[in-house]
Amino acid sequence: MNVASEDLTLVWSSEQDAQDISPAFIAKLEELLELAGELxxxxxxxxxxxxxxxxTIQELNKQYRGLDKPTDVLSFAMSEFGEDELQIQYEDGADDEAAEDGKADSEAFIEPLGDIIISVPRAIAQAEEYGHSVDRELGFLFVHGFLHLIGYDHQxxxxxxxxxxxxxxxxxxxGLTR
Known part of the structure; x- marks a missing residue:
């Protein structure tokens, strides 16, 4: 269980073996998240x-976007709840409406903004193509995904x-320059 905090929280996992994800790089992603959040x-x-x-990303791209090909990043925003979707149940049994009224235990839950999925092999290839570091490309994809989570698009x-x-x-x- 997560405990609510006064800031943005990054929860991450790696299900690939193309590149090690170092603690220093995770710290850089946390910095990017804070900077993007402030902005x-x-x-x-x-x-x-x-x-x-x-x-994995090709499977997700096919399942959720109908595109049977790999992509570099996918974002799944939690704030796009439709009428037929389930409400979040909080630890104390309150639902979303009660939480909005301040009746849910705010210490039991951090509001999820959403999920970002990044294909590391695609990021590596793109970094080489664009002539910059893999860290910069992964950072770019992460920030791109975050902006999608909060409502930005590029149609x-x-x-x-x-x-x-x-x-x-x-x-x-x-400091992630080209």
Missing amino acids: EGVAVGEVALTFVDDE TEDEEKAMFEKQEAILQKA
Whole structure:
């Protein structure tokens, strides 16, 4: 169980063997999360990050997007609840509406922002293609995924420009330059 905190929390796992994920790199991702949160006014929440291989991300891409091919990053935002979706049940039995009214035990639950899935083999290939480090590419994909979790998209040229400018500013601030 997670205990609520006053900041953004990164929970991560690695289900791939293309690259070691070091504690120093996780610290860099936590820094990126804090910087992105500050820029966007998101101070509290949990982001679940999973590093996977191409086969796993291809399966997820096919299942959730209908695209039978690998991709570099997928994001699954928790804030896009539909009418037919289940409400979250808190430890004290309160549901989402009670939580919004302040009746749920705030120490029992960190609001999940969503899940980010990154294909490490794709990130490695893209880093080589773009001529920068794998850490920078993984950081870019992580920030990209986070911005999707909080509502950004890049369906139009203007949306893409705005999103990519934000990503670049966050990466620069964290020292992950090209």
